[in-house]
Amino acid sequence: MSSPTKIPFLSFIQIDKKSNTPLYMQIANQFSNAIQRNYLLKGTKLPGTRKLSELLQINRNTVIAAYDELQAQGWIESKANKGTFVIEKTKNTPVKLKNSFEQYSSIYPDKAGFAFKQSNILDSPYEKITTKYYFTDGTPDNRLVQINQLSSFYSASIKRKTNKKKLNNSSYENNAFFLKNMANYLNLSRGLQINTQNILITNSSEMSLYIAAETLLSKEDKIIVTDLSYFSSNMTFQNKGAKVLTAGVDEEGIIIQHVENLCKKHKIRLLYITPHHHYPTTVTLSPQRRVQLLHLANKYGFVILEDDYDYEFHYDKSPIVPLASSDKNGMVVYTGSFGHSLIPGFKLGFIVAPKDVIHEMQKHLNVINPQGDILMQQVLAELIEEGEISRYLKKATKVYQERRNYFCKLLNEYFPDQISFNKPSGGLAVWVNWNKEINLYNLMKIALNNNLSIPKTLLYQNKDIRATRLGFGHLDKDEIEIVLSILHHSVNQL
Incomplete structure (x- = not known):
């Protein structure tokens, strides 16, 4: 039976706090991966939750949740007054631990061994939104x-x-x-x-x-x-x-x-x-x-x-x-x-x-x-x-109309001479033409630094046109004021 103090857990448990996967699931997944690859053999005693939390420099409750998940999946069991042990049902001989998690996880190939058609046409133009405030091309508000x-x-x-x-x-x-x-x-x-x-x-x-x-x-x-x-x-x-x-x-x-x-x-x-x-x-x-x-x-x-x-x-x-x-x-x-x-x-x-x-x-x-x-x-x-669909739509349309009116009002106030637009009779976006000689891609970069994302798919600029499609549907009135204030500030920074 391996001693938990002799196992280099940091060699195969790596935590990414920026990942969308919860920390406890990251730990549980990497433990189960190690068990399946015989890095942790049947009967191996795992460290206590307090000791492992100190080693990984995370909250003890996160380790407790990870152990609970592993036990629910059938990888480990806890024995009263004895500890927590691996119960994976294999009897393979021990293998030497590698130096890092990346080394053993890269066994699955990155590239195919066969030729296949790759499409440049279908490359997604969408960018990952990383800011609190952002524009869309006109999406509803699920709230x-x-x-x-x-x-x-x-x-x-x-x-x-x-x-x-x-x-x-x-x-x-x-x-x-x-x-x-x-x-x-x-x-x-x-x-x-x-x-x-x-x-x-x-x-x-x-x-x-x-x-x-x-x-x-x-x-x-x-x-x-x-x-x-x-x-x-x-x-x-x-x-x-x-x-x-x-x-x-x-x-x-x-x-x-x-x-x-x-x-x-x-x-x-x-x-x-x-x-x-x-x-x-x-x-x-x-x-x-x-x-x-x-x-x-x-x-x-x-x-x-x-x-x-x-x-x-x-x-x-x-x-x-x-x-x-x-x-x-x-x-x-x-x-x-x-x-x-x-x-x-x-x-x-x-x-x-x-x-x-x-x-x-x-x-x-x-x-x-x-x-x-x-x-x-x-x-x-x-x-x-x-008749519920009609009632939902009637309520939502009233809210979106108020947002459209407020959005257009603030556009006129913030950019009285810099833009031109027609108030749309429907939909959830406004088409804004820029009268000012500006580079929209530079504006996008400045706005990003100001915590406002303007996706490239909303920018239309060539020798004949300089415009943006700005969605308002997903924003309430307070958010509308904030995003247009940031946009105004960003334009002044050009």
């Missing part, structure tokens, strides 16, 4: 959600015997209740005239775009996006092998003449657009241009992939209904998100399209997500049927 009420709905649903039976089968009949309520909801809120066979439910709007690209595009297909567009969708299209062409955008949305000029020069397969609140500039596609765009789709035979990512949030007037609501020839595939005002686990994506397209898309969904979340769909259906 507004009444989590207890949502929890009670979910708890009640999962206890029903009829719902439990659905867990082993993801057939159409199992989510027919949700599809029916979803179709009714979309018909009422978006002016559509669809039935349950026109809807495909996905886990997210990103999954919807992926399935749409897989179904609608082939390699070398030419598609149109706006010259300022959503980078994630562009990545998806390019990764599919499509050739991306761009059309301009102004205060009325995509410029129709640019689209027609491209159609005359190329065989266009698809046009991707966010007409309700264009990403990133937040402008709304005018009714006249909507009619013209549908006319061009019919004339030249291209698919309109309409992404209504934040249709739920509109403030000053009734929103313009989607292009899909006026499509009489089956040229529009409509995607969006549902439950945007709820917490992430309650949000879903959806696709609305002609029945034959949905049938084909279902094949792709069956490959990447065959089961789906039947219980969650059941809960959301009940929230729709009982």
Whole structure:
């Protein structure tokens, strides 16, 4: 039996206080790793919690929690008046301890021994947020959600015997209740005239775009996006092998003449657009241009992939209904998100399209997500049927409208001559044009030093444009004042 005083624990227990993994779990994981590799043999006596805490220079309660975790996993046992011992069931001969944890943990190779395709297109542009305050491109505030009420709905649903039976089968009949309520909801809120066979439910709007690209595009297909567009969708299209062409955008949305000029020069397969609140500039596609765009789709035979990512949030007037609501020839595939005002686990994506397209898309969904979340769909259906979704959205929209107004008010106060913007009629972000000659990337670095993150994905700067998309939805009024104060201070430091 090894003496605990002779075992160099510091050689294989290394604590990273910056890691997201709790300290006690770091210790437990490294102990179990050492036991499995025979660094600590069966019968080895471990040091007492006080002694190990002094050795590792951590709180004793952390060591106690680590030992409790190891005992729960079956690696060690405590014997009264004797101590704590390893009980891993192996009888291998002792191995010589190495000098450091890194040496034995690096046994698993860092690089594959085979060739594989690597994608530069799909490299994530997102950065890790390290500051207390930050901007997003327009995300909701999960703090507004009444989590207890949502929890009670979910708890009640999962206890029903009829719902439990659905867990082993993801057939159409199992989510027919949700599809029916979803179709009714979309018909009422978006002016559509669809039935349950026109809807495909996905886990997210990103999954919807992926399935749409897989179904609608082939390699070398030419598609149109706006010259300022959503980078994630562009990545998806390019990764599919499509050739991306761009059309301009102004205060009325995509410029129709640019689209027609491209159609005359190329065989266009698809046009991707966010007409309700264009990403990133937040402008709304005018009714006249909507009619013209549908006319061009019919004339030249291209698919309109309409992404209504934040249709739920509109403030000053009734929103313009989607292009899909006026499509009489089956040229529009409509995607969006549902439950945007709820917490992430309650949000879903959806696709609305002609029945034959949905049938084909279902094949792709069956490959990447065959089961789906039947219980969650059941809960959301009940929230729709009982009017809870509408009540959630009404409350949230009122809060976001107040935040938008306050955000725009302070923008005018802090930057009266330095910026120009239009107050958005909906959505959770403001498109800000900078009149001042500034380098936005330098501003980003200065703001970071002032405890404010402005992700690179929000910065738009070239010889023709100098703008930022600043989200306000995730900030309360106090936070809005703080972040804009920091931004103002950072601009003055340029």
